[in-house]
Amino acid sequence: MDKRELGAFLRSRRERIAPADVGLPAGPRRHTPGLRRDEVAHLAFISTEYYTRLEQARAPHPSREVLEGLTRALRLTDSERAHLHLLAGVEPQRPVGPPRAVRQSILDLLYRLPQAAAIVLSATHEVLAWNDLACALMEDFSALPRRDRNLLRRVFLGPKGPGGRRLYGVSDVDEFARTSAKQLRAAAARYPDDPEVAGLVEELLSGSEEFRTLWESHDIVDRVALCKTFAHPVVGAVSVNCDVLDIADRDQQVVIYTAQPGSPSEEALRLLSVLGTQRMDAPG
Known part of the structure; x- marks a missing residue:
């Protein structure tokens, strides 16, 4: 534990927060920038005396609960939270299950x-966020209950579409099935205490012989195909490049599908951006 650096870090974070940021009045007698020590202590649910000793490098080892309270009170980013724990000599507590909250900056990226x-996937292949074109190309995720937005359930347990299509008629569906099953094994090892992950594994094991065979191979892989073709029911075949961007601190992935410039698939995506999720092939 580096008491001096910890105190300096806390003081620097306290001084950067305006009272209005946490719903407090500025008041006429405020002579220092940021929050007062007693205000931080109140927001973190600790005593003012103890917080003061932390800033003055005189306090004993803070608990994980105290650090989490300070993280909330000082509105620390994920990186700052990790740094706070490092200075305090406390291992940051790992989430029990895969994080589902998507950063606002990533949501903004999707719509740009x-x-x-583009979609955002959790460690268990749940679709957490999407843009309009992803809904037009794949399906309207906003109309699905949460459990049905899991691509593992869709590929191993979901019904086949017209002509035996699985998972939006994507060309590499068998490769995706193999890859996603092995990625789930890695996720299950990272989150051994999460009942949702365990429940998903059991559901797939009991409902899919294909998944059971893949699971029992104990293979671990971490990438899908770079190119694939969607058999769309309205615009036909749409061939796209598939780029995966890792969000390491959230254990999430942004999957971006783009067509070659000037190709028929690019024209198909343009048409889909106009059509949206309406189904022109549906009977009237």
Whole structure:
């Protein structure tokens, strides 16, 4: 534990927060920038005396609960939270299950990609966020209950579409099935105490012989195909490049589908961006 650095870090974070940021009045007698020590202590649910000793490098080893309270009170980012724990000599507590909250900056990125279909996947292949073109290319995720937005359930347990199509008629569905099953094994090892992960594994084991065979291979892989073709029921075949961006601190992935410039698939994506999720092939 580096008491001096910990105190300096806490003081620097306290001084950067305006009272209005946490719903407090500025008041006429405020002579220092940021929050007062007693205000931080109140927000973190600790005593003012103990917080003061932390800043003055005189306090004993803070508990994980105290550090989490300070993280909330000082509105620390994920990186700052990790740094706070490092200075205090406390291992940051790992989440029990895969994080599901998507950063606002990532959500903004999705909507700034009007010519690309993009989704955010959790460690268990749950679709957490999407843009409009992804809904037009794949399906309207907003209309599905949470459990049905899991691509592992869709590929191993979901019904086949017209002509035996699985998972949006994507060309590499068998490769995706193999890859995603092995990625789930790695996720289960990272989150051994999460009942949702364990429940998903049991559901797939009991409902899919294909998944059971893949699971029992104990293989671990971490990437899907770079190119694939969607058999879309309205615009036909849409061939896309598939790029995966890791969000390491959230154990999430951004999957971006783009078509080659000037290709028929690019024209198909443009048409889908206009059509949206309406089904022109549906009977009237």
